[in-house]
Amino acid sequence: MTLTANSADIRERLDAIVALHRDREGPLLPILHDIQAEWGYIPQEAQPVIAAALGLTRAEVHGVVSFYHDFREAPAGRHVLRLCRAEACQSMGADALADQLRAALGIDFHETTPDGRLTLEPVFCLGLCACAPSAQMDQRLVGRADLAKLTRLVAEVGA
Numbered sequence: 001m002t003l004t005a006n007s008a009d010i011r012e013r014l015d016a017i018v019a020l021h022r023d024r025e026g027p028l029l030p031i032l033h034d035i036q037a038e039w040g041y042i043p044q045e046a047q048p049v050i051a052a053a054l055g056l057t058r059a060e061v062h063g064v065v066s067f068y069h070d071f072r073e074a075p076a077g078r079h080v081l082r083l084c085r086a087e088a089c090q091s092m093g094a095d096a097l098a099d100q101l102r103a104a105l106g107i108d109f110h111e112t113t114p115d116g117r118l119t120l121e122p123v124f125c126l127g128l129c130a131c132a133p134s135a136q137m138d139q140r141l142v143g144r145a146d147l148a149k150l151t152r153l154v155a156e157v158g159a
Helices: 008-021 028-039 046-054 058-067 087-091 094-105 147-156
Strands: 079-084 118-123 135-137 140-142
Touching: 008 028, 008 046, 028 046, 028 058, 046 058, 079 094, 079 147, 087 094, 094 118, 094 147, 135 147, 140 147
Parallel strands: 079 118
Antiparallel strands: 079 135, 135 140
């Protein structure tokens, strides 16, 4: 998304989202969630618009976007595979699994396969600590994840 003179409809939608939440207490997170729901990510071009509307600096908005792992700064692939990076999963081999998975997919965290089918993201706790290491493909949770399980899951979704 690029906010240009040719994108009046995009700017109009962005302004409507900001207006919907601007007068609420703590409006930034609801605005960011709605923008992510609308476009699948938080475009760089939207951040100064949000900052100006809320009386924040662009750095403050960017800091919130980059802090929360659920906000993306680029569009994700059709499927998102999240691998838990929290301590419980690390203690059960998540670091080695991450290395194997990145090698098998040919991408690193925060990257998308060249065909746009799969994005790999780190996540810090999926709440499956007793079943570590854990992962999540789209909305499907996976406990006791290993390379074979995740490779099958990727194949199942056609990524």
